[in-house]
Amino acid sequence: MPSPKRIGKIEFGLFSPKEIRKMSVRKIIWADTYDEDGFPYPQGLMDLNLGVIDPGLRCKTCDQRAADCPGHFGHIELAKPVIHVGYTRLIRKLLRVTCRSCSRLLLSTDEIEKAVIAEDEGTGTDTLSEKDIKKEQICPHCGEQQYKINFEKPTTFSEVWMEDGKKMEHRLTPADIRARLEKIPDEDLRALGINPLVARPEWTVLTVLPVPPVTMRPSIILENGQRSEDDLTHKLVDIIRINQRFKENQDAGAPQLIIEDLWELLQYHVTTYLDNEVAGCPPARHRSGRPLKTLSQRLKGKDGRFRGSLSGKRVNFSARTVISPDPNISVVEVGVPLAVANEMTVPIRVTTMNLEEARQYVLNGPERPTVNSPCGANYVIRPDNRRIRLSEANLQTVAEMLEPGWVVERQLRDGDIVLFNRQPSLHRMSIMAHRTKLMDGRTFRLNPAVCPPYNADFDGDEMNLHVPQTEEAKAEAQILLAVQENILSPRFGGPIIGGIHDHVSGIFLLTHGLRWFRKEDVMYLVQHHRISSLPPPGKVEDGVPFWSNKQVFSLILPRELNMVFHASSCQNCVECKREGCERDAYVRIQDGQLVSGTIDKKAVGAFDGQILHRTIRQHGMRRTAEFIDDMTRLAIRSIMLDGFSFGIDDEDLSKTEYGQIREMLESAANDVRMRIKIFEEGALEPMPGRTEEETLEMQIMQVMGKARDRTGEIAGRHLGLENSAVVMAVSGARGSMLNLTQMAGCIGQQSVRGERIMRGYDERTLPHFRKGDRGAEAHGFIKNSYKSGLSPTEFFFHAIGGREGLVDTAVRTSQSGYLQRRMINALQDLKVAYDGTVRTTGGRIIQFLYGEDGTDPAKSSYGDPVDVKGIVESVLKGER
Amino acid sequence: MSITFNVLDHEMVPEHSIMNEEEVKSLLETYRITIEQLPKIFHDDPAVRAIKAKPGNVIKIIRSSHTAGRAESYRLVIKRPKK
Numbered sequence: 029m030p031s032p033k034r035i036g037k038i039e040f041g042l043f044s045p046k047e048i049r050k051m052s053v054r055k056i057i058w059a060d061t062y063d064e065d066g067f068p069y070p071q072g073l074m075d076l077n078l079g080v081i082d083p084g085l086r087c088k089t090c091d092q093r094a095a096d097c098p099g100h101f102g103h104i105e106l107a108k109p110v111i112h113v114g115y116t117r118l119i120r121k122l123l124r125v126t127c128r129s130c131s132r133l134l135l136s137t138d139e140i141e142k143a144v145i146a147e148d149e150g151t152g153t154d155t156l157s158e159k160d161i162k163k164e165q166i167c168p169h170c171g172e173q174q175y176k177i178n179f180e181k182p183t184t185f186s187e188v189w190m191e192d193g194k195k196m197e198h199r200l201t202p203a204d205i206r207a208r209l210e211k212i213p214d215e216d217l218r219a220l221g222i223n224p225l226v227a228r229p230e231w232t233v234l235t236v237l238p239v240p241p242v243t244m245r246p247s248i249i250l251e252n253g254q255r256s257e258d259d260l261t262h263k264l265v266d267i268i269r270i271n272q273r274f275k276e277n278q279d280a281g282a283p284q285l286i287i288e289d290l291w292e293l294l295q296y297h298v299t300t301y302l303d304n305e306v307a308g309c310p311p312a313r314h315r316s317g318r319p320l321k322t323l324s325q326r327l328k329g330k331d332g333r334f335r336g337s338l339s340g341k342r343v344n345f346s347a348r349t350v351i352s353p354d355p356n357i358s359v360v361e362v363g364v365p366l367a368v369a370n371e372m373t374v375p376i377r378v379t380t381m382n383l384e385e386a387r388q389y390v391l392n393g394p395e396r397p398t399v400n401s402p403c404g405a406n407y408v409i410r411p412d413n414r415r416i417r418l419s420e421a422n423l424q425t426v427a428e429m430l431e432p433g434w435v436v437e438r439q440l441r442d443g444d445i446v447l448f449n450r451q452p453s454l455h456r457m458s459i460m461a462h463r464t465k466l467m468d469g470r471t472f473r474l475n476p477a478v479c480p481p482y483n484a485d486f487d488g489d490e491m492n493l494h495v496p497q498t499e500e501a502k503a504e505a506q507i508l509l510a511v512q513e514n515i516l517s518p519r520f521g522g523p524i525i526g527g528i529h530d531h532v533s534g535i536f537l538l539t540h541g542l543r544w545f546r547k548e549d550v551m552y553l554v555q556h557h558r559i560s561s562l563p564p565p566g567k568v569e570d571g572v573p574f575w576s577n578k579q580v581f582s583l584i585l586p587r588e589l590n591m592v593f594h595a596s597s598c599q600n601c602v603e604c605k606r607e608g609c610e611r612d613a614y615v616r617i618q619d620g621q622l623v624s625g626t627i628d629k630k631a632v633g634a635f636d637g638q639i640l641h642r643t644i645r646q647h648g649m650r651r652t653a654e655f656i657d658d659m660t661r662l663a664i665r666s667i668m669l670d671g672f673s674f675g676i677d678d679e680d681l682s683k684t685e686y687g688q689i690r691e692m693l694e695s696a697a698n699d700v701r702m703r704i705k706i707f708e709e710g711a712l713e714p715m716p717g718r719t720e721e722e723t724l725e726m727q728i729m730q731v732m733g734k735a736r737d738r739t740g741e742i743a744g745r746h747l748g749l750e751n752s753a754v755v756m757a758v759s760g761a762r763g764s765m766l767n768l769t770q771m772a773g774c775i776g777q778q779s780v781r782g783e784r785i786m787r788g789y790d791e792r793t794l795p796h797f798r799k800g801d802r803g804a805e806a807h808g809f810i811k812n813s814y815k816s817g818l819s820p821t822e823f824f825f826h827a828i829g830g831r832e833g834l835v836d837t838a839v840r841t842s843q844s845g846y847l848q849r850r851m852i853n854a855l856q857d858l859k860v861a862y863d864g865t866v867r868t869t870g871g872r873i874i875q876f877l878y879g880e881d882g883t884d885p886a887k888s889s890y891g892d893p894v895d896v897k898g899i900v901e902s903v904l905k906g907e908r
Numbered sequence: 909m910s911i912t913f914n915v916l917d918h919e920m921v922p923e924h925s926i927m928n929e930e931e932v933k934s935l936l937e938t939y940r941i942t943i944e945q946l947p948k949i950f951h952d953d954p955a956v957r958a959i960k961a962k963p964g965n966v967i968k969i970i971r972s973s974h975t976a977g978r979a980e981s982y983r984l985v986i987k988r989p990k991k
Contacts, residue, residue, distance in 0.1 A: 871941060872941075872946075873941060873945055873946060874947065875981075876939075876979075880975070880979035888975075892975070
């Protein structure tokens with residue numbers, strides 16, 4: 029194998045007309061493509077010298093068939109030069125820095141030298157730029173007065189000067205421009221940073237146009253037998269037609285006006301041929317009105333040649349469908365519909381050891397009737413790499429022919445390892461390896477506990493599944509990508525897989541306070557767990573044994589776990605009452621027994637599950653994955669034990685509370701009115717650095733915010749843990765007390781950019797209010813709740829406040845998406861070398877030790893290298 | 909006004925020092941790299957100017973790190989390229 033070579037330099041240049049003619053195999057003069065018999069016209073756009081696309085024909089240049097001929101360039105001789113749109117900026121720059129008469133740089137030799145010397149001192153630039161040339165001056169070489177060059181998009185250049193106080197304008201034709209560029213001496217070009225050997229500036233004005241080979245603009249034959257030409261061919265047809273007409277008119281000595289019109293038309297066609305999205309130029313359209321996809325459009329953008337074809341890859345052995353939840357499967361599993369499993373295969377190499385097994389796969393054939401039937405095979409591959417598709421007809425014969433060295437492509441079955449992915453793939457946990465589990469239905473099934481890393485929900489999300497095809501790929505998937513290996517996120521060093529929503533509510537309901545279960549209930553709760561024996565009952569009453577809720581939860585805890593922490597419901601009291609906490613928020617686990625406290629989001633939730641974090645460190649990934657499975661199952665059983673629902677009447681308060689809320693809001697409104705009065709009397713003491721008006725606004729915001737909070741308190745007094753929304757908020761499953769306040773109490777102040785709503789009409793937000801009204805309700809305070817319903821003005825303010833949030837999210841996602849793309853492009857090839865350094869592919873060092881400390885963030889404890897608290901707790905076993 | 913501020917005196921600026929030839933040689937040997945494979949720093953960087961390093965010098969930067977305690981890094985001084 030040849031050793032890789034280092035690239036010394038890359039040269040970018042322009043094609044000279046000479047080169048274009050040299051590489052051309054045919055001069056194209058006819059705008060026609062095929063004759064009536066469907067045979068290409070000689071010297072037409074589909075000339076056989078340009079390559080062949082029709083099967084059976086041979087290329088006249090290389091004598092190869094359609095599959096082998098790479099295609100060859102032709103050329104069109106343009107009647108008059110036209111400007112290449114891609115180089116208009118360069119042309120403008122060159123015209124502005126050179127003399128209009130002698131085409132020398134508008135600097136004397138000394139001045140050029142000065143710029144070069146300045147370069148050595150590190151202050152100058154290595155090439156001259158437009159800024160180095162003074163405006164409105166006389167050529168130092170020939171003394172010619174210079175005119176201003178005006179450039180009008182897309183391709184028009186003109187000279188502007190003042191004469192007798194009048195503005196004069198003279199249009200430059202491409203021929204004029206080309207003549208000027210031709211005269212620029214080579215040395216002057218070098219000073220400008222242009223290498224005249226590879227890019228003479230006059231080559232930016234085209235006199236001859238290359239015609240790309242037919243292989244890059246093939247015509248397709250429609251169902252009705254009609255030929256449909258490529259967009260590029262259409263555009264080339266236009267160019268040739270106009271070019272032809274132009275020539276005829278020129279030869280016939282047509283008036284200047286007509287010549288100019290045709291010239292401009294030719295310029296238009298060449299421009300749109302090169303780039304159909306130029307500013308200031310209407311795009312050339314297809315007959316149907318669709319803009320043509322010309323050269324530049326083929327390369328640009330997401331679906332262009334670079335991003336779409338070269339860096340974008342498509343794969344086989346993949347499947348995509350809608351996802352839905354299944355809390356009864358393990359987090360490491362994925363439910364695969366039979367239809368997908370029958371189509372996707374794993375290659376099995378036949379050896380003497382598995383010949384019979386492989387034969388059975390073949391005999392089972394490609395149609396697997398049910399989820400529980402043994403898997404079959406879709407293809408076999410012979411040692412000569414020929415693929416044989418299996419069907420009912422050839423099962424027997426193929427099975428008999430099978431021998432070591434063949435490969436059988438077996439269908440997916442339970443326990444196969446597959447990669448599962450949801451876009452956007454923003455972090456490494458967006459692709460994880462699961463074990464398959466065949467299921468009826470048409471959707472992929474996944475345990476809700478793995479939704480956070482994928483950021484998936486079930487409102488119609490689709491996900492992709494890939495089947496690794498080699499043993500190496502399978503091993504890599506199992507070791508690096510398996511779900512249990514990715515429970516800890518390298519983003520913050522904590523678990524990213526864990527209980528969500530109902531898991532948290534369920535486990536909260538189970539473990540909160542003290543409850544006693546009879547044996548039947550305990551059995552119901554743990555029936556799906558691998559538990560072989562129950563501990564001794566916590567109490568026996570009248571000969572009936574009872575187990576406490578904490579005992580039931582302890583059944584699934586690892587035996588040696590010791591920890592102490594505060595639950596989500598902890599209110600951060602000044603003096604912690606520990607075991608005596610009235611909210612049961614002091615969690616203490618001793619030797620795998622939950623002694624006190626409620627299990628909730630802080631304990632088992634995704635992102636901050638402390639138990640998960642600790643078990644990973646002390647018992648490993650696999651045990652934690654088992655714990656998550658056990659915990660989610662137990663949580664789902666316990667939430668079903670009592671049932672859990674939320675309805676409109678859960679937002680009801682009693683008469684007293686409604687009265688209190690009304691009074692409260694009344695007094696707040698009065699307070700605001702009073703403050704406005706003080707302000708209007710000019711007696712308001714402004715806060716430091718603020719105007720009186722700003723001070724007033726801040727005070728009002730504060731008063732209204734407090735008013736909303738107070739209504740929340742009033743509503744909260746009425747709503748206890750018997751309310752489902754309170755359970756969800758307290759346990760951290762979903763929603764907050766604020767959400768509940770807004771549903772039951774009062775929605776509160778709506779704001780735009782942190783201020784009360786001020787926009788709208790002249791000195792008022794809506795015509796319902798008086799001009800200059802500063803009152804609460806005139807500036808977006810909503811005293812109703814979502815339950816009681818909004819008044820028309822309130823509704824309008826709510827829409828204003830809501831819109832801000834929507835715009836913010838839209839802007840944020842697009843910005844962070846682009847940032848992410850740039851980051852990935854910049855960092856994708858970095859790797860950590862064996863000596864711990866971070867290097868580029870060229871061996872250049874980026875960091876001397878990965879992350880300065882050489883630690884894997886996923887193995888750190890929330891950013892700290894050692895989990896001191898965990899070690900102390902497991903030694904002290906919760907004692908102090 | 910002749911009071912010039914020395915950036916190295918600021919508490920947020922890590923310690924910079926010019927390495928001598930032997931140190932550079934052993935550094936390049938430890939990492940088995942050529943001098944071009946080192947991270948770069950421009951000659952007009954305020955800290956580089958403060959220690960009067962010239963293009964071609966290798967400087968050693970010692971930072972205090974939250975996780976590692978002390979992190980060493982090395983940079984090759986290069987001329988700032990013209991725009």
